Amino acid sequence: MKIHEYQGKKILSDFNVPIQDGYVIEDIKLAEQTIKQVQKDFQTQDVIVKAQIHAGGRGKGGGVKYSPDFKTALNHTKNILGMNLVTHQTGEEGKKVNKVYITEAFDIKKEYYAAITLDRSKKMDVFMVSTEGGMNIEDVAKETPEKIIKVWINPKEYLTDEKAMELALGLELRDKLIKPCINIFKNMYKCYKDMDSSLLEINPLVETEQEEIVALDAKFNFDSNALFRHKNILDMRDLTEEDPLELEASKFDLNYVKLEGNVGCMVNGAGLAMATMDIIKISGGEPANFLDVGGKANAETIKNGFKIILNDKNVKVILINIFGGIVRCDRVANGVVDAVKDLGLKVPVVVRLEGTNAEIAKEILSNSGVEIIPANNLEDAAIKSVKATLKEKN
Amino acid sequence: MSIIVNKETKVIVQGITGSEGTFHSTQMLEYGTNIVAGVTPGKGGQKAINNTIPVFNKVSEAKKEAGANASIIFVPPAFAGDAIIESANAGIQTIVCISEGIPTRDMIKAKDIVDEKNITLIGPNCPGIITVDECKLGIMPGFITKKGNIGVISKSGTLTYEAIYQLVQNGMGQTTALGIGGDPIIGTDMKKAIELFEKDNETNGIVVIGEIGGTMEIDAANWAKENASKPIVGFIAGQTAPSGKRMGHAGAIVSGGDETAKAKMDIMEKCGIHVCESPAEIGKKMKEII
Numbered sequence: 001m002k003i004h005e006y007q008g009k010k011i012l013s014d015f016n017v018p019i020q021d022g023y024v025i026e027d028i029k030l031a032e033q034t035i036k037q038v039q040k041d042f043q044t045q046d047v048i049v050k051a052q053i054h055a056g057g058r059g060k061g062g063g064v065k066y067s068p069d070f071k072t073a074l075n076h077t078k079n080i081l082g083m084n085l086v087t088h089q090t091g092e093e094g095k096k097v098n099k100v101y102i103t104e105a106f107d108i109k110k111e112y113y114a115a116i117t118l119d120r121s122k123k124m125d126v127f128m129v130s131t132e133g134g135m136n137i138e139d140v141a142k143e144t145p146e147k148i149i150k151v152w153i154n155p156k157e158y159l160t161d162e163k164a165m166e167l168a169l170g171l172e173l174r175d176k177l178i179k180p181c182i183n184i185f186k187n188m189y190k191c192y193k194d195m196d197s198s199l200l201e202i203n204p205l206v207e208t209e210q211e212e213i214v215a216l217d218a219k220f221n222f223d224s225n226a227l228f229r230h231k232n233i234l235d236m237r238d239l240t241e242e243d244p245l246e247l248e249a250s251k252f253d254l255n256y257v258k259l260e261g262n263v264g265c266m267v268n269g270a271g272l273a274m275a276t277m278d279i280i281k282i283s284g285g286e287p288a289n290f291l292d293v294g295g296k297a298n299a300e301t302i303k304n305g306f307k308i309i310l311n312d313k314n315v316k317v318i319l320i321n322i323f324g325g326i327v328r329c330d331r332v333a334n335g336v337v338d339a340v341k342d343l344g345l346k347v348p349v350v351v352r353l354e355g356t357n358a359e360i361a362k363e364i365l366s367n368s369g370v371e372i373i374p375a376n377n378l379e380d381a382a383i384k385s386v387k388a389t390l391k392e393k394n
Numbered sequence: 395m396s397i398i399v400n401k402e403t404k405v406i407v408q409g410i411t412g413s414e415g416t417f418h419s420t421q422m423l424e425y426g427t428n429i430v431a432g433v434t435p436g437k438g439g440q441k442a443i444n445n446t447i448p449v450f451n452k453v454s455e456a457k458k459e460a461g462a463n464a465s466i467i468f469v470p471p472a473f474a475g476d477a478i479i480e481s482a483n484a485g486i487q488t489i490v491c492i493s494e495g496i497p498t499r500d501m502i503k504a505k506d507i508v509d510e511k512n513i514t515l516i517g518p519n520c521p522g523i524i525t526v527d528e529c530k531l532g533i534m535p536g537f538i539t540k541k542g543n544i545g546v547i548s549k550s551g552t553l554t555y556e557a558i559y560q561l562v563q564n565g566m567g568q569t570t571a572l573g574i575g576g577d578p579i580i581g582t583d584m585k586k587a588i589e590l591f592e593k594d595n596e597t598n599g600i601v602v603i604g605e606i607g608g609t610m611e612i613d614a615a616n617w618a619k620e621n622a623s624k625p626i627v628g629f630i631a632g633q634t635a636p637s638g639k640r641m642g643h644a645g646a647i648v649s650g651g652d653e654t655a656k657a658k659m660d661i662m663e664k665c666g667i668h669v670c671e672s673p674a675e676i677g678k679k680m681k682e683i684i
Contacts (some may be wrong), residue, residue, distance in 0.1 A: 054398035072398070089638075118498060120578050120608045120645070123505050155506040190464045196499050198578075225644065226497035228472060255642045260632070270576060270642025271550020271605055274631035275673035278655075281634045282672045290635070295551070323552045323559070325535040355555060356516055378556065 001222045003236045004052040006101045007287060008218030011200075016193035017184055019215045022103030024052065031077040034102055035070055045069055049076040054241040056219070057087030063097065072236035077102065098240055106214060111204035111235035112171055113137055113148075114185070115190045124152045127159060127189060129167045133204035159189035173207070181213055195233065196226035240333040245311055254293060261286025262316040263385050264309035264347075266302070267291050268327050276321045279378055285386035288315045297327045302335030306343055317348045317388040319381055324355030333361035337368040348373060348388040352381035396525040396570045397545065397590040397597075398488060398514060398582075399464065403529045406456045406486070408431045408469035408477050410442045410449060417444050417452075418468065418533050425530040431460035453484040464488040466522065466531050466581050470506025474518060475500025482508050483514075489581070490531045491518035498644070501579040508581060519643070521551040521573035532573070542567015544680060545591035547584055548603035549576045549643070553631060553673070554667060560677025566684065569597045574659060576605060576643030584614035592622050599625045599684050602667070605630035607646045611658045619665035623684045628667040630655040630674055 009019040021042070023034050038047050051063030059066050067073035090299035113134030119126040130148045132140045140147055149170030151163040154271045166183040174179055184205075192200040199221035225305055227234045239247060247257035255270065259277070265286045267273035270292045277287035285287050289309060292299050302320075310320055322332045336351060352375040355380045365372050373388065375381035405422070409415040410432025420443055431450060434440045437489015438451035450456040453465065465481045467474055467490065474493035481489045482504075489508070490648055508515045516523055526541045538555055540562045548554040549567050554573045561568060572587060574580055584602060591597045600622075604611035611630060618626055633655040635641050637648040648654050652661075663669045670679050 001493055049663055074403060118502075118578055120611065121610070125502075132545075155502045191497065196497055197500060223498045223644075225471060225495045226499060229497075245457070257639050257641065259636065263564055267552075269550055269552030270646060271548065271553035271603065271631045272556060274550075274605060274635055274646070275553055275629070278631060278635040279674055287634055290639075290641055323555045325552065325555055326533060327447075354559060355538060377674065379672070382674075 001224050001227065001237060002056065002241070003220050003222070003232070003233070004099065004238065005050065005234045008220045009215065011220070011350055012188070012191060012218050013194065014213055015187045017187050017191065017215055019218070020103050020106060021058065022047070022101055023314060024099055024101050025081070026099050027201065028078060028081055031074055031081075031347055035073045035077065037069065037284055038102050038104060044104050046105040047073050048103045048106045049073060049080055050101040050103060051080050051083070051085050052101050053090070053096040054096055054238070055087050055089035055095060055096045058085065061085050061087040063087070068250065073102065073364060074263065080250065082138050098222055106206065106216075107209035109209050110207040112120045112206065113140075113203045114188065114205045115199070115201040115203070116189060117199045119152060122152055123154060125189075125192070127151050127153060127163070127167060127185065129170055131171055135207070153189065153288045156390070159186045177207065177211065179211060184213055196223045197221060198223045221383065237284065239285060245308060246358060248311070249291070251307045252290060252301065252307055252308070254301065256306060256308055257290040258312060259287050259289050261288045262314045262389050264288045264315040264318040265321065266291050266293055266305045266318065268295065268297050268323065272321065272323060275334045276319065276378070276382070279382040280319070280385060283379070283382040283386045285382070285389055288312055295326055297322065298331050299335030299338055303339040303342065304334055306339040310346060315347060316348060317385050318347060319385040320349065320351045321381055322353050322355075323376065328357045329353040329355060329361035330357040333364040337364065340372070345371060349386045350375050350381055351387065352376070352378065395594050395596045396528065398516070398570065398572070399523055399525050399529040399531050399592050403428060403464050403488070403531070404460070404462045405429045405531060406453060406462040406465040407447075407462070407468065408453065408481065410434060410447065411437050411440070412468055416443065417467035419447065421533075422530050423553045426527070427529050427531065429454040432461070441443050453481050453486065457486060458485050459546070462486065464531060467491040467493055469493060471495035471497070473533055475504045478504040478515065479507050482511050482659070483512050485664040486513070486516045490516045490522045491581070492520065492522060492533060494519040496577070498578055501577065505579050505581065515669050516572060517575045517581060519577045520575030520580070521554060523570060523572040525570045526568050535569070538562065538573065540567035540571065543596060543598040544568050545589070545594065545597040545600045546571035547587040547600065548573050549605050550603065550631065552644045553603050556673065557603055561601070561680060564677040564681040566677070566680060571595060571677035576645050578608070578645045583674045584610050585617045588614055588618055588622060592624060597624065599627070599680055601680060602626060603629045604628070604630045605643065605646050606630070606635050606641065606648050606655050607643070607653050609652050612652060612661050613661040615667055619668060626667045627670065627676060627680045627683065628662045629673055630662075631673065
């Protein structure tokens, strides 16, 4: 689960990581008083106006603006709040800005990068820092990998003084900044670990003219499997940042990801669902979605799956591919028949059922009277689905 | 022979009194798995599965009384990490964890302990392992398998079934099939599983099925290039998956260049693995080679 910058900074601050702070507004009526409040509380004239969306690259997209005085700040706030912000992470359609974070500004001397994530191959967390802050870190990793310093953390420990020192030295800091920086890194890791984060990235972490180290940004991802023990994080979920169709699907315990094609698919199991998308493509079509109905698929799940898929107007055919292990194919077949009768057959439906009770299921389908295109195997199902989309066009 | 489990495997079911535990214990017993005890804290002294399997409060008690050497875990995700650690500390040598949705933090901790003790952990979030006609420690439909000489390794559950089905359709049976799981942290990885099949003299060929996310397939392919003598057929699911989007499994998300299906398939191919572009070719390809 992702959260906004202002929420992430609040968490960092709770773990004693110094942050660039301010106030968030959603209503433009509060802009004037909030800007004044920031100026007063942080004893500054200049402020930064920052769009709050769950995507990176906000600055380049015009969603982060430096404002030397009240008037400029107000103008920027008016422009950013409600704007459609397009960044390299939002896609072409962009994202509407519903929240603006107005913060204090610093005179920056140097920008650094700091991040923690899981190194899957080493089965340990990795803490990375770089002197190349503010840049796209993937470019740094590609072009000058020696500029990223990494330490791995023993699963039994937090970040040790020794390793924190190694990171701080890697940033070539002046002596007086090393001690505070070690504390920041140790606190960052404690925060990351205790809050069950899967990513904590501060880019940039800056050294100010006043010789302080401060987090100017905060990007968090949290392990969704661990949210049951972090109610405060769960409360930070912003549903307006999520895809409405995916959100709707999650209410029915369906795992759905919308794609660009026209072959809707409904499959049990994530791996088989991806493989089904792949074979659609190989057969000359384009998958409209990923949809895993899970290990407990029954008539109700199938029906909900149909509804979600049909919400996507691009869909010209639905391919159902179920390999029953625990899932019984006869129940799936009944679900398909019910759903088609209830919802009406708006597009052709290709069904491939294999595994537990597959024979009974095939009988149910052929005796149902509803028009379903049966398929004998994975390849057959994909070819028949793609053919059906072509017929639709003619 | 076979790998990891066989006729001699004596099994404890952790979470035997829960609905999943009860259902799958019954299925495993029907397959012929030797379940000797169950564990549910607070229910020690009872008998589960139609009054046939003794239940204990702790794995250590169950092991001592019933003499088990393996365990399978069906406990809720919030407690599953601790269940793995409990089993490891009790001296169980093979642990299969079926539970889905375990926090990564808990798995990092459990994995560290399991590795220190040199224990074989399979999963979590996996269909388990089956040695055909001998022992099923998992939730896969046993009836689709057939005794034979191919080893099957897969990150995904139903795609494992698909591979088994295609092998049978093409006249080939299996020694052992295992689902290693699609979480970011898992016990037995692809490389380890290939290594075990390579050593097994009954296995003549290996099917490996991976997916987007992580670099486990690449590590496995590099190992196989230097060390494997048996033919390997491979498939990677998710060629059409967009980057940055999680495809069901917690681990199935592309966050770097090497994590795409294309990159993995290219490297596997270079390492001498027979890569199928289409998931429908797994069985055919193995038949051609063997």
